[in-house]
Each structure stands twice: as structure tokens, then as C-alpha cells.
Amino acid sequence: MCGALRLSDAGKPAVLMGWVNRRRDLGNLIFVDVRDRTGVTQVVFNKERNPALHAKAGELRNEYVIAALGKIRQRVPDTVNKNIPTGEVELIAEELRILNEAKQPPFLPGDTVLPNEELRLQYRYIDLRREAMQRNIELRHRVAIAIRDYLSAQGFFEIETPFMTRSTPEGARDYLVPSRVQPGSFYALPQSPQLFKQILMISGFDKYFQIVRCFRDEDLRADRQPEFTQIDLEMSYPQPERVWEVVEGFLTAAFKAGGHEIKPPFPRMSYDDAIRQYGSDKPDMRLPAMTDVREAFAPENLQTLGVSATLPVVAIRIPRVGELSRKERDDIKPLFKAKGGAKLFEDFKRLEKNFPEATSAVRKKAGTEADDLIVIVAGDGKPGGHPSEGGVKPEVKQHDHAVYTSAGLLRVALAQRYAAKHGAFSKTGDPGKDYRFLWVTDFPMFEYDEEGQRWAAAHHPFTSPHERDMDKLESDPGAVRALAYDVVLNGTELGSGSIRIHRQDIQRKIFHALGMTEEEARARFGFFLEALEYGTPPHGGIALGLDRIAMILAGAESLREVIPFPKTARAVDLMVDAPTPVSEAQLRELGIQVKKT
């Protein structure tokens, strides 16, 4: 292989097959770098040695596929290339075969500047030849293998589940597949193998996993593709801690495959604490937590500032930002997206001038350093700014929640803006600092859907509530906590799971709390409710995004860098040009008519 040759190979005959990466024609001497998956090696053609061969080498162009036969030779000392691993040797060509010519490609794998992404996606086969992409795809392979090996060694079976399955209109939109045999009926591509893996528990396969494609017809983001790969697993009779242990195990193996030694167990934090301290259910632990500093202010202070005396007053601290100009402070304002009645105070200096005692108490409480950026987010104190909470008393109340999450979003936005100053996002080489994992636990069971005026499942409707909250299912759904957990890395949700409901009567209650009638539940999940009645063991599991793990390990900003054939923001594959209209005949066969607009 092109990248494998070393000094110890000197004197050996060799055949190099690969692409012409670069050609340097010095006249009577031609150098050709031959590239394959493993790297590049220089091949030398000398007119003096072999005029016919040298002439043939003159015909070579970029991206021709060739076989070069010859002998490996140690380079003389002052011609060694220290920049590449094979730089101490070269192949002295004795024979050259042009296996295939190449049109001039729109860009070259060896180019130093990348073309725009549209072109990269259209000519993905050329883009994938680039060393960085080869490395990312290899990394992804190694990570997947490490996870398979680990789970298999732990007694998990990898079991396939159908891609053509039943549409369940909870959650994301389904991709539909029309049935030819039953016109007017559709399969759905799975958003996840959720029900199948629970059925597998009912079937006695007490440890299941699958590295499996999932499909969701929702709008895309840099970290969201319509088809993506999950590491899906489920086990019978687990405590949440047992699931976490398994995940920590395979993530350790995966990160080792990516060259990083991480150390489980990961810290754990309840959802409520995450909201209070970070204003997010996926806290980035690389930066300091927020602090509620309401107590630092006297009630009169709060009133003067027009701030609610009952809602939290949150201090956000970003280290090492230093002094900000008036303009820089103004630039902060648009980063703040107020939810509910949240208010921003971005000029801490002014607060210090007007409220010296309160602000010094804030500094003390938040543990600030001199060059920290401090901003305050508080609840609007206008009368009627926030209606009463009524009888509903979740642990973090709705309007508190709005202040915390507004602050949390600002914290992340500020951290991104001043990343160069605080340096918390730059890699140190210490996996304990670079990769801050976290378990977020005890999620709320339900979220109130303002639009639909009803309670909706926060995770999914098969999640088990906490035993202690069972009696609140009807009376106070907002206060019910679920046995649901997320694994979070550096502010990114890597995976989400739960202990499931294994009793049909409780499952029924949940559907009821979600406002689903008995008939609706039967119509949608009848097969599953029935299965629950035939001796279902307690079970639980989790699913993690393989693409996101690969992305983080590759240090990439987009999933597209670790997916060989990704789709654009409009869910289009630019290489194959999909989706496309289909013929009338195909539609007719499926009993489908397309409405012209």
C-alpha cells in the first residue's frame, strides 16, 4: 500500500496501485505521487534509465489510476521529505500501467482549499478521496466495530428489525412507503425501532442491540439528517444504573478507538438541577454553571430594576473575556432570546455603580474572577408579567423555567462568541477536560403542548414514570418525573433512554393522561398493548447517535463530514439527484395520484 512503505522496505520490489495525486515534471526526471487509502508514495521516472517508460509517465494526469512496478529505494539524505511518513523512500519505476484515465475533475483531492459544499456533494466520490474524509469514514468504522465488540462481549445480540413497518403518528413525521399489494395503504420507515426492541424483550432476547438506520421527516440542521444511525439497545430487568454502565462501557471503547481514554462513571444530574444550573437539559460542563443571585439584591433593588421578586435572578459567568466596549456590549443583546418575561442586564459595570453592595455579593456568590464577563438574566417585574401558577407545582415552575432557559441559551451563545478568549472549547489533549460527559436524569414525564392544548409525552409514551409519582398522573401531570435519562457530551445530546412501562394497566393510564381514548390507543398500539399482557419483563434501554459520536471524535462541525452520502438542508442528495418525480405508470400501480399545485 502507498502509505505503508518505510525505510525497512528499501531494496524490495513493489507494486503500487492508486491515483496520480500530483505530478512534478522536471524534464528528464518525473516524480509522481501515487495515492491510495493509506497515503502517498513518490514514484520516480528517469529518462536516462528508461526513455520509453519516462515518455509514458509524461502522459499521466491528475487522478489517473495507475500501477507502478519497481524497486523501493532509500532516498539520499538531502532529498528526504520529512512531511510524509513515506518520505524516506521512493519507488524507482520499472514498469507503468495506466489502469484508467480520468477527466479533469472539478476539484482535486489534494487541493489545499475546499470547494463549496454543493460541489463536494455533487462529486462526492471525489470528495471522499480526500484524506480527511478517508480518515473520518475509517474512524466511524473503528468506532462502530468497537461498540459491536463491546456489546457482543457483554452478551448482547445484534438483531435486525423491519424498515418497512407501521406508521405511529406520535413524534416526528414519518417517511411513508406505499404498498402495491394493498393500494392506499402505507408502510412507514422507522423513526426508531422502539416498539420492536420492547417486543424483543417480551420475546426473551434479554439483551438486544442494533446499529441501525432511523428516519425522521423533519427539517435538517448541521447535526440532523433525515436518515441517521442509532446505537439502539434494550435489556430486561435493569435499573437505570445498569443501562448507564453499559453505555459508559461502549463509549469508553468507542473513544479509545478514536484515540481518547475517557474515564467512567460519568457524573449525574437531575433534569431540574440541569435547568437551574445551566438553563438547559443538555448542559455544556466545560464552562461554569449559572448562579441564582436573587438573594444578593435587596427587594428595593429588584423593584428599581423592574425585576420580579419571585422569579430567579441568574448570573452568567464567562471566564477570561475581559473588558468589553460599549459596542461589544450592544452586540450581546441580540444573542438574548427572551422566553416568557425574561430580561437581560448586560452592563454589569453599571449595576456595580448603582448597586455596589448587591453586585459584590453577586461576585462572591458566583465566585467570579476579575476578567470574567458577567451578565444577569431576571424575570420581568411588570405586574401581570407572569400569571399565577395555579394548582400546578412542578419542581421547576413554568416561569422560573423560562428565565433559566433564556439564560441558558444566552450562556451558550456567549460561550461561542468568546470561545477564543475563554479557551474552554479548545482541545487540551486531556480527555477528562475535552470530553465532559454527563447523565441527565429524572426528566419530566409530560410537557404541555400549548398549540394542541394538551399534555404530550416528553420522551415517548412508553417511558415509565417514577413509582412515587404514579398518583399524580391524573391530578398533576406536570409534576410527574420519568425514569428517563440522556447522555450528554459537551452540550450535545448523544443519546436518550428510559426504563419502560411493562404493565398494561400503567401503559393504559399514560395514554389516558395524554388524552388518548381507549379506542385511539387500541387503534394505534393495539398489538403492543396486547403483547404487554403476555408476561412482559421489566425492561429499559437507550439509543445513541452514532453520527454525532463520530462527528465529535472527528472534530467536525457537521454530520455531513462523517456520513459518506449525506443530504442537503432541503433533504436532497445532490449526487444521485433524489428525490425525483416518478412515472405515471409507477403511480398508477400504487394507486397514487399526485395533486398538481
Place this chain on the structure above:
RNA sequence: GGGGACGUAGUUCAGUUGGUUAGAACGCUGCCCUGUCACGGCAGAGGCCGCGGGUUCGAGUCCCGUCGUCCCCGCCA
């Protein structure tokens, strides 16, 4: 569905207040060159300025629309 950025040579980009023949670098083609490695030198080819309309004596530049790519909000149990 909404907001923002971008679209000029094969590629990456520049293009002033609207004004003569739209430039650079890399790549490409030809010639020269025996130790280069992002080789070097000389010469050359290459443009529907995304597309459509408008304003103007005159549009790459201004206006409207449209298409495409990217980022964000909504959405993603």
C-alpha cells in the same frame, strides 16, 4: 413556515460612487528544465458575473422576483 449569509473563469476569491476590453491565485494546455515534493520558468486557452424581469444613455454593481448551498428559529415523542 420564518430570519440571516453567500452565488463572478474548472476551483478559491477580488471587482471602488453604476462608466472603456471583468482581474488575481491555483488548476488546465503547450514548450523548457535531472532531485522535486504546494517544483520552477516562459507562453496560452478559459466568463450567460446563478436565472428572469425592472430602473438607467449605460448594470457584475441599484430594485423586484426566482433558484441553489450553508447557518439559525419553528419542527425533531
